[in-house]
Amino acid sequence: MKAMNNTGIVIGAGIAGLAIAIRMARRGMCVSVYEQAARSGGKLKEFRQDGFRFDMGPSLFTLPHLVDELLDEDLRPFYRQLEVVTRYFFEDGTQLKALADVEEFAIEVEQKLGVSADKVKGYLSHAEEVFELTAPIFIFNTFHRWKDVITLANFKRLLRFSKLKVFSSLHQFNKQMLGDDRLVQLFDRYATYNGSNPYQTPATLSVIAHLEHELGAYFPKRGMHQINQLLFMQAKRLGVDFHFNTKVDEVLVEGKKVRGIRIGDEEKWCKQLVSDVDIHQFYRSLLPDRKRLKKLEKFDRSSSAMIFYWGMNKRFPDLSLHNIFFSKNYKDEFDNLFERKLISPDPTVYVFISSKENPDDAPSGCENWFVMVNAPENVGQDWEQMRRQVRKAVLIKLGRLLKENLEACIVAEKCLNPVDIEQTTGSFGGSIYGASSNHLLSAFYRHPNFRKDIEGLYFVGGSVHPGGGIPLCLSSAKIVERIMVEKTKLR
Ligand SMILES: Cc1cc2nc3c(=O)[nH]c(=O)nc-3n(C[C@H](O)[C@H](O)[C@H](O)COP(=O)(O)OP(=O)(O)OC[C@H]3O[C@@H](n4cnc5c(N)ncnc54)[C@H](O)[C@@H]3O)c2cc1C
Structure with a gap:
């Protein structure tokens, strides 16, 4: 046939x-x-357990127009823009709300971290410029055919090449631009959005901050x-x-x-x-x-993840949809991930609670916690031992910062590790984003x-x-x- x-x-x-x-x-x-x-x-994907609904993988939604343009008109809009993008908790006790409004976010940083609002706005406008320079070539086009690369517009972009800071790591660039260690950690974290190491990936990755802070973070009404x-x-x-x-x-x-x-x-x-x-x-x-x-x-493959899905029997008013609890030593965390292929004993913890936006995702008075730490790709580590260690470390860390016995609040539980990700989606080594961007090329x-x-x-x-x-x-x-x-x- x-x-x-x-x-x-x-x-x-x-x-x-x-x-x-x-x-x-x-x-x-x-x-x-x-x-x-x-x-x-x-x-x-999603799953349901004991009255809770959990999104299993992605939780942050940016550039929603790329979905809109695939849908008939009656199927959209299906999301709303977040006013508070993320709540950050630092080990020294500082808490910071990343507000969607850039002016308000910059003022919040000035008040909580003592870094001038102008510095923050300057950083974000640099990130915007990097986005405008790189996105038409590296995100929305292919550069594997000469005819797509050799254009007048790209030639003009090339003249502004030095703006990209490709020879500095994201961390070096952030340190130089922002100074304050907590703010550097906050902006270094964007390297993890494509599973990379901020101490290696080129500073060009600052574009991701532009996506989240200026183009906005969104959330679908039903998760x-x-x-x-x-x-x-x-x-x-x-x-x-x-x-x-x-x-x-x-x-x-x-x-x-x-x-x-x-x-x-x-x-x-x-x-x-x-x-x-x-x-x-x-x-x-x-x-x-x-x-x-x-x-x-x-x-290098990109990092993977270990995720605990916890049904919690109470509500936590100090938390939002997206919450980050930073580690004390970020460098050590990435050395563990990419060199030792381990999860740090004090990992940065991400808590995503979709029931904050969709109360139907948890029984009344409860919350559905998606608790994620970055993990290395699977190279045959003992994941069950690592699960026990990480669970304990996370409960101690969050319990301390939130002043709560969290273990006593868990009424439903499931865990996902890199092997599960590999087995269910065919992702080699369970890497979430394919190859990392750790290398300049x-x-x-x-x-x-x-x-x-x-x-x-x-x-x-x-x-x-x-x-x-x-x-x-x-x-x-x-x-x-x-x-x-x-x-x-x-x-
Ligand atoms: C824990 C986690 C958190 C994430 N967080 C975010 C986030 O917050 N924001 C964000 O934008 N992205 C996030 N991502 C990344 C995002 O989920 C992925 O980049 C995206 O979903 C990948 O889609 P895909 O279509 O490329 O591949 P996949 O989703 O991997 O789909 C590939 C499909 O191919 C099928 N398949 C494989 N082999 C075969 C075969 N031989 N025959 C038939 N079918 C086959 C698999 O079963 C699978 O369904 C996250 C991912 C994970 C795992």
Whole structure:
């Protein structure tokens, strides 16, 4: 059987797989999605336990227009902008509210940390400039084709290259710009948004502060999982055909053209094939290629996470939707993560409580806590021992800072570690964001969204260009759509 010209297959129904399926279907293609799990969403999943609902993976939602543009009008808007982005708790007892309004945030920093408001605003306007310089090249476009790179606009951007501070680490830059150790720690933390080490990643990553503080942080009315639900609903509306519990075993290539996929003994043919599978797994099992794997292995994987989902039998008025409890020694924390491949004995703890926004996520008088610490990728550590140590350390730390016996408040519990993330989503080593950005050239070594040598084969998702996190995954789908349209003359 021959595939019709407009048949497309997507492997994986993560957020990026759903986005490209919607984009292809809108272009009039006949699209089938094959997903090994029982449901769509990939890392963006939810679960329910003892009356609590928990988002399992992503919790911070930025650049929501990238979801809006995939949805029919009646499905949006489905989120609201947060007024308090994050509450920060430092080991010296300082507490700080990161307010969405930049003026108010700068004043809060001045009052609580004694750093002038102008310094904070200056930092954020620098981050904005870096965003404007880099986003059109590194986030919303591909630089794997000369015609996309050599443009007049990019030439003008090149003249402002020194602004990017690529030869300083994010930490060095923050130290120099901000001085105060607590504020430096706050802005260093943005490196973790793509699983990187602030002591190594280039200062260019300050763009993330711009995303959160100036473009804003948002939250879906029914929790993060709603993003997956809406994209799935939209894809179904457009006639996308989903096959769940269906693991793809092989990608079939004939000469220089993609031919389809193999599932067990069955072959499915198509003209356009998009993989949302972690790129390591892709070259390990779907289209084995040792040379390409070796190239990918040159760079550090991003960090992973250990998450405790705790149903709490009381409410905590001092906490917001997003809360950070910083470690005392940030450098040591990252040395543990990236060099020793361990979780620090005093980790920075992130507590996300969706019931603050959606009271239905917890029984009356209760809260659903998602308690996350950064973890190294899985290289065979004893995760059960690490779970016990981290649980104890987190309970002591948060209990001390919140003056509460937290263990006594836990009425429902589950834990997720890097091995679980690897097993449920196919992410190599359980890394959350594919390759880290620890190296100056990391961005250039991310796998492109297409193969020059195989017609009809494309890649989306967090492990390929432009990288991990919901906005970047959605951007990868947008880039693939553009290239596919150019190559196939789709309308
Ligand atoms: C704990 C955690 C916290 C995070 N926090 C944030 C956050 O706050 N904000 C943010 O923006 N991002 C966050 N992220 C990152 C974000 O979740 C990911 O970047 C994004 O969801 C990845 O989507 P994806 O489509 O690339 O891949 P995935 O979600 O990994 O989906 C890939 C899909 O492919 C399927 N698959 C794999 N192999 C096969 C096969 N052979 N056959 C069929 N199907 C296959 C998998 O089952 C999976 O469903 C977080 C991630 C985690 C895990």
